[in-house]
Amino acid sequence: xxxxxxxxxxxxxxxxxxxxxxxxxxxxxxxxxxxxxxxxxxxxxxxxxxxxxxxxxxxxxxxxxxxxxxxxxxxxxxxxxxxxxxxxxxxxxxxxxxxxxxxxxxxxxxxxxxxxxxxxxxxxxxxxxxxxxxxxxxxxxxxxxxxxxxxxxxxxxxxxxxxxxxxxxxxxxxxxxxxxxxxxxxxxxxxxxxxxxxxxxxxxxxxxxxxxxxxxxxxxxxxxxxxxxxxxxxxxxxxxxxxxxxxxxxxxxxxxxxxxxxxxxxxxxxxxxxxxxxxxxxxxxxxxxxxxxxxxxxxxxxxxxxxxxxxxxxxxxxxxxxxxxxxxxxxxxxxxxxxxxxxxxxxxxxxxxxxxxxxxxxxxxxxxxxxxxxxxxxxxxxxxxxxxxxxxxxxxxxxxxxxxxxxxxxxxxxxxxxxxxxxxxxxxxxxxxxxxxxxxxxxxxxxxxxxxxxxxxxxxxxxxxxxxxxxxxxxxxxxxxxxxxxxxxxxxxxxxxxxxxxxxxxxxxxxxxxxxxxxxxxxxxxxxxxxxxxxxxxxxxxxxxxxxxxxxxxxxxxxxxxxxxxxxxxxxxxxxxxxxxxxxxxxxxxxxxxxxxxxxxxxxxxxxxxxxxxxxxxxx
Numbered sequence: 024x025x026x027x028x029x030x031x032x033x034x035x036x037x038x039x040x041x042x043x044x045x046x047x048x049x050x051x052x053x054x055x056x057x058x059x060x061x062x063x064x065x066x067x068x069x070x071x072x073x074x075x076x077x078x079x080x081x082x083x084x085x086x087x088x089x090x091x092x093x094x095x096x097x098x099x100x101x102x103x104x105x106x107x108x109x110x111x112x113x114x115x116x117x118x119x120x121x122x123x124x125x126x127x128x129x130x131x132x133x134x135x136x137x138x139x140x141x142x143x144x145x146x147x148x149x150x151x152x153x154x155x156x157x158x159x160x161x162x163x164x165x166x167x168x169x170x171x172x173x174x175x176x177x178x179x180x181x182x183x184x185x186x187x188x189x190x191x192x193x194x195x196x197x198x199x200x201x202x203x204x205x206x207x208x209x210x211x212x213x214x215x216x217x218x219x220x221x222x223x224x225x226x227x228x229x230x231x232x233x234x235x236x237x238x239x240x241x242x243x244x245x246x247x248x249x250x251x252x253x254x255x256x257x258x259x260x261x262x263x264x265x266x267x268x269x270x271x272x273x274x275x276x277x278x279x280x281x282x283x284x285x286x287x288x289x290x291x292x293x294x295x296x297x298x299x300x301x302x303x304x305x306x307x308x309x310x311x312x313x314x315x316x317x318x319x320x321x322x323x324x325x326x327x328x329x330x331x332x333x334x335x336x337x338x339x340x341x342x343x344x345x346x347x348x349x350x351x352x353x354x355x356x357x358x359x360x361x362x363x364x365x366x367x368x369x370x371x372x373x374x375x376x377x378x379x380x381x382x383x384x385x386x387x388x389x390x391x392x393x394x395x396x397x398x399x400x401x402x403x404x405x406x407x408x409x410x411x412x413x414x415x416x417x418x419x420x421x422x423x424x425x426x427x428x429x430x431x432x433x434x435x436x437x438x439x440x441x442x443x444x445x446x447x448x449x450x451x452x453x454x455x456x457x458x459x460x461x462x463x464x465x466x467x468x469x470x471x472x473x474x475x476x477x478x479x480x481x482x483x484x485x486x487x488x489x490x491x492x493x494x495x496x497x498x499x500x501x502x503x504x505x506x507x508x509x510x511x512x513x514x515x516x517x518x519x520x521x522x523x524x525x526x527x528x529x530x531x532x533x534x535x536x537x538x539x540x541x542x543x544x545x546x547x548x549x550x551x552x553x554x555x556x557x558x559x560x561x562x563x564x565x566x567x568x569x570x571x572x573x574x575x576x577x578x579x580x581x582x583x584x585x586x587x588x589x590x591x592x593x594x595x596x597x598x599x600x601x602x603x604x605x606x607x608x609x610x611x612x613x614x615x616x617x618x619x620x621x622x623x624x625x626x627x628x629x630x631x632x633x634x635x636x637x638x639x640x641x642x643x
Contacts, residue, residue, distance in 0.1 A: 080248050080249065080250055080261060082246055082247075082248060082249075083223075083246065083247040083248075083249055084222035084223030084224075084244050084245070084246055084247075085223065085244060085245035085246060085247055085263075085264075085265070085266045086183070086184070086223040086224045086244055086266060087241065087242030087243055087244055087245065087266035087267055087268050087269060088103055088184050088242065088266070088268040088269065088514075089103055089184060089186065089201075089226075089240055089241060089242065089268075089269050090239065090240040090241075090242065090268065090269030090270045090271045090272060090512075090514060091103070091271045091272075092198055092232060092233075092240075092271070092272050092274065093271060093272070093273045093274065094273075094274055094276050094277060094278040094281075095273065095274060095275055095276060095277050095304075095306075095509060096277065096278075096279075097273075098190075098278045098279075099189055100188065100189070100190055100194065100198050100274065100276075100278065101186060101187070101188055101198055101233070102186075102187055102189065103184040103185060103186060103187070104184070104185055104187055105182055105183070105184060105185070106158065106159050106160065106161075106182070106183065106185050107158075107159075107160040107161075107164070107165040107180060107181065107182055107183070108155060108156075108157065108158045108159075108160065108180075108181050108183055109127075109131070109155075109156040109157045109158075109160065109168065109178060109179070109180060109181075110153040110154060110155055110156060110178075110179050110181060111123075111141070111145075111153070111154050111156050111177055111178050111179070112150075112152070112153055112154075112177045112179070113145050113150045113152075113154065113177065114150040114177070115176050115177030116176065116177035116178070117176055117177070120141075120142060120145055123175065123177075123178070124138055124141075126174070126175075127175060127178065130167060130168060130171055131157065131160070131164055131167070131168055132164075133156065133157050137156065137157055141154060141155070141156045153179070155225075156178070158183075158185075158321055159185070159321075160180075165180060168180050183225075185320065185321075186200075186201045186226065186320050187317065187320070188200070188315075188316045188317050190278060191315050191317070192285075192313040192314060192315050193278060193281055193282050193285060193313070194276055194278060194281045194308065195231075195313045195314050195315065195316045196230075196231060196308065196310040196313065196341045196342075196343075196344075197231055197232060197274070197276060197281075197305075197308045197441070197507055198231050198232055198233065198316060199228060199229065199230035199231020199232055199233040199234055199235075199316065200228075200229055200230055200231070200233055200316035200317075200319040200320065201226040201227060201228050201229060201233050201319070201320060202226060202227070202229040202319050202320065202322065203225055203226060203227075203321075203322055204221065204224070204225060204226065204227045208227050212227075217238070219244075220241070220243060220244050221241075221244070222244055223244060224241070224244065226320070227241075228240065228241075229319065230316075230341075230442075231341075231441060232272065232274070232440070232441070232507060232508065234442055235440050235441055235442050236272055236440070236508060239269060239270045239272070239511060240269040240270065240272065241269050242266060242267050242268045242269035242270075242514070243266060243267035244266055245263070245264045245265045245266030245267070246262075246263070246264050247260055247262070247263045247264075248260070248261040248262040248263070249261065267514070267515070268514040268515075269514065270511050270512055270513055270514055271511075271512040271514060272508050272510075272511060272512070273508070273509050273510045273511075273512060273519070274507055274508055274509055275299070275302075275304030275305050275306060275506065275507060275508070275509040276305060276306065276307065276308065276507065277306050277307065277634075277638075279633075280297070280306055280307045280630065280633055280634055280638075281307045281308070281309065283629065283630060283633045284297065284307045284309045284626075284629075284630050285309050285311060285313065287625075287626040287629050287630070288309065288311035288312075288613070288626070290312075291311060291613050291614070291616060292311055292312065292336055292342075292613075292614040292615070293309075293311050293342065293611065293612050293613040293614050293616070294309060294310055294311070294342035294343040294346060294486040294611065294612050295307060295308075295309040295343070295486070295490075295609065295610070295611035295612075295626065295630070296308055296309070296343045296486055296487050296489075296490035296491075296505075296609070296610055296611070297490065297607055297608070297609045297630060297634075298490050298491065298493075298494040298505055298607070298608050298609075299494075299606060299607060299608075300494040300495075300497040300498040300503070300599065300605045300606075300607075300608050301498060301503070301605075301606075302503055302523070303494070303503030303504050303505050303506055303523055304505075304506065304509055304523075305439070305505055305506065305507050306607060306634070307630065308343060308507070309343070309611075310340070310341050310342040310343055310344075311342070312334075312336050312338040313338060314331055314338045314339060318331075341441075341443065342486065342612075343485060343486045343487045343490075344439075344441055344443055344444050344445070344485060344487055345443055345444075345445050345485070346445075346485065346486065347445055347447045347448070347483040347484060347485055348483065348484065348485075348486070348571060348593060348595075348612055349478055349479050349480070349482050349483060349484075349571040349572065349593075350478045350482065350484050350489050350569055350571060350595055350612075351477070351478040351479065351569035351570050351571035351572075351593070351595055352407045352409075352477065352478060352567060352568060352569040352570065352595075353478060353489060353567050353568070353569035353595045353596065353597040353610070354476075354477070354478030354482065354569070355403075355404060355407065355412050355477065355478065355567060356404060356496065356540050356543075356544060356567055356597075357427075357428055357431060357433070357492060357496070358412055358415055358416075358419070358424065358476050358477075359400055359403070359404060359412075359415075359539075359540050359543075360427075360496075360532070360536060360537070360540050361419055361423070361424055361427040361428065362400075362415050362418070362419055363400075363533075363536040363539060363540075364427065364532060364533065364536055365419060365423055365427065367415070367418045367419050368400070368415065368418065369400075370399065370400045370401065370536075370539040371399055371400075372399065372400070373397050373398065373399045374397075374398060374399075374411060374414060375396065375397055375398070376389070376394065376395040376396060376397075376398045376403075376408050376410040376411060377394060377410070378392055378393060378394035378395075378410065379410060380409075380410045380413035380414050380473070382413070382417070382469070382470055382473055383469070383470050385470065387409070387410075387413045387473055387474075388409070388410075389408065389409045389410055390407070390409055390570065393406075393408075395408045395410070395411075398410075398411050400539065400543070401539065401542065401543045401546070404540070404543035404544065404546075404547065404551075404567065405543055405546045405547055405550065405551035405552075406551060406552070407551070407552055407567075407568065409477050412476045412477050413473045413476060413477065415476050416472040416473040416474075416475060416476030416477075417469050417472055417473065419472075419476070420472065421450060421451055421452060421467060421471070421472045421475060422451050422452055422453075424472070424475065424476070425449055425450065425451035425454075426451075428449055428492075429449055430502075430528075430530045431491070431492035431495050431496070431502075431530070432488050432491040432492050432495065432502070433447070433449045433484055433488050433492055434446060434447050434448060434449020434484065434488070435449070435488070437487055437488060437491050437504070437505050438504040438505070438506075438527065439487060439504070439505045439506060439507065440506050440507050440508055440522070441507060444485070444487070445485055447483050447484045447485050447488060448481055448482065448483040448484075449482070449484070450471075450475055450480065450481035450482065452467045454481075455467050455481075478569060478571065479571065479572060486610050486611065486612055487505065487610075488610075489595075489597055489610030490505075490597070490608060490609060490610030490611075491505050491610075492597075492610075493597040493598070493599060493608045493609065493610050494599070494605075494608035495530065496537070496540070496541075496599075496608075497565075497599035497605035497608045498605065499532070499534065499537055500529055500530035500531070500532040500537065501526050501529050501530075502526055502527045502528050502529065502530065503523065503526055503527065504523050504527045506522055506523045508522050509521070509522065510522065541565060541602070544565035544566055544567055544598075544602075545563060545564075545565045545602045547565070547566055547567055547568070548560070548563070548564045548565060548566055548598070552567075552568040552620040552624075553566050553567075553568050553596070553598075553620055553624045555620070555621075555624075556620070556624035556625045556627070556628045557624070557628055560600075560628065560631070560632070561636060561641070562600055562601045562631070562635050562636070562641055563600070563601055563602040563603065564598055564599070564600035564601070564602060564627075564628075564631060565598060565599055565600070565602040566596060566597060566598025566599070566624065566627065567596070567597050567598070568595070568596055568620040568623065568624055569594075569595035569596065569597070569623075570592050570593070570594060570595065571592060571593045571595060572592055591615040591616070592615070592616075593612050593613070593614055593615060593616065594612065594613045594616040594621075594622035594623040595610075595611065595612045595613075595623055596609070596610075596611050596623035596624045596626070596627050597609065597610050597611075598624075598627050598631070600631045600635060601635065601641070606634070606635065606640055607630075607631065607634050607635070607640075609627050609630060609631075611623055611626055611627060613626065
């Protein structure tokens with residue numbers, strides 16, 4: 024009995040101890056819980072409340088409408104239209120991607136190519152990234168999917184702005200195109216601090232005006248704060264900041280003049296730039312052949328890319344901006360003006376032209392072996408005497424000619440509002456020292472200036488530079504920066520802001536010297552090398568023909584029919600009209616076409632006729 028009581032007391036004592044320990048443990052953990060609650064709800068309240076709010080609020084970017092591009096008369100060159108896309112967030116898709124695609128394809132057609140591209144993108148991107156599955160859904164397809172969207176978690180129907188170029192190939196190198204934002208684009212935007220403005224946007228300007236004026240055209244992205252459920256389904260909009268559309272751009276280009284100019288090239292390769300001398304506005308900007316910019320908007324397909332990229336005619340190259348050429352005799356008016364301004368020769372001074380100029384034991388011959396006899400500056404320009412200008416080269420000197428010509432834009436960046444402009448080569452002694460490594464190659468020889476004086480040799484200019492120099496000459500030395508965008512139109516207010524209003528600089532020229540050259544250029548179209556093209560024109564034009572060698576004949580006689588077509592001479596022409604009140608200046612080249620007088624001058628005549636006669640500019 025005693026032992027039983029002793030055992031009972033021992034058990035009660037142990038039970039009590041256990042109860043106390045258990046109670047202490049409970050109190051301890053309850054204290055931890057209370058302490059944690061106090062810490063979270065008092066100490067961390069503000070931070071956690073903000074995070075919780077963020078968890079229930081989704082920030083949705085609202086991409087802006089891209090600005091439109093218009094020609095000088097309001098014709099639309101680039102615009103936007105609405106269509107629908109299907110995007111997929113892989114993390115939200117139930118089941119496999121293949122099963123989802125199979126079920127979806129029974130409702131909406133998704134081509135095998137689109138499916139392959141989508142599955143490839145799924146493998147390459149985060150599971151939480153929105154990936155494009157199908158674009159350009161029509162209204163019926165969009166409404167059909169919307170009615171069955173509950174069957175496809177993670178698949179989102181979205182409306183978007185799509186870029187369109189209604190003029191097709193016309194002025195494609197001017198307008199350019201947009202394309203999908205690449206990794207390189209993203210890196211550049213991030214470096215420039217502009218990436219945030221492209222949230223929700225999938226395209227960016229790639230070429231032409233679309234790229235140069237990207238920041239103006241793009242606009243400002245808006246945002247929408249949307250309350251969502253735990254599953255991500257939107258409940259209501261809490262706040263909205265509307266996007267600001269991009270500004271519209273009115274170009275100086277006249278699209279009808281552009282089409283007339285492009286038609287003159289037919290199946291030929293070449294370039295043409297037409298400028299209004301008094302303003303610097305580019306009226307036409309032709310690079311032939313051209314391409315359809317609509318092919319690039321949603322990513323060009325392999326077949327079309329191969330056709331464009333592998334074409335021997337290189338339609339993707341912007342010839343007026345990027346192509347550099349010797350410009351032949353179209354350089355002679357500027358050489359003549361340099362001789363007058365630098366007082367190396369007077370306009371009335373005569374020399375005998377026996378058909379060649381001899382220097383250092385070498386004979387430099389006139390084109391076609393022509394002999395012009397006694398010649399002054401006026402006659403030399405009218406008949407295009409090479410001998411006369413050969414003789415001017417050593418008298419002027421390469422450095423003096425360089426310094427004079429660069430004022431007109433030769434060998435310089437003209438400042439046009441297009442990206443990718445090349446400087447070309449306006450040779451000088453300094454240029455040659457920097458261009459070559461061997462000391463023997465760095466030396467400038469007097470004989471080299473002879474070829475330079477007739478637009479050959481090291482000379483290599485863009486057609487934009489030739490057109491700009493012609494425009495400056497027509498404008499008596501007043502340099503208006505050439506520009507494509509005429510006005511920027513604010514999308515909110517409709518107010519327009521002109522881009523170029525004042526001259527860049529004025530070349531100090533004597534009017535009597537300008538008149539000597541201009542009078543000779545008028546006579547070129549009356550009785551000189553361009554008389555056949557302009558003999559019956561209802562206006563007076565002034566111009567100069569040119570023919571430039573593609574490769575050296577090394578003394579052999581030129582025979583076009585015996586030479587590969589792409590090695591034949593280039594045909595060039597520079598001109599302005601009307602001569603007494605220039606409203607249009609032009610520089611053009613038809614590649615490998617032969618004589619400028621027979622091929623290039625008629626192209627200019629067609630452009631002048633349309634602008635001055637058909638458009639009635641002569642009456643204004």
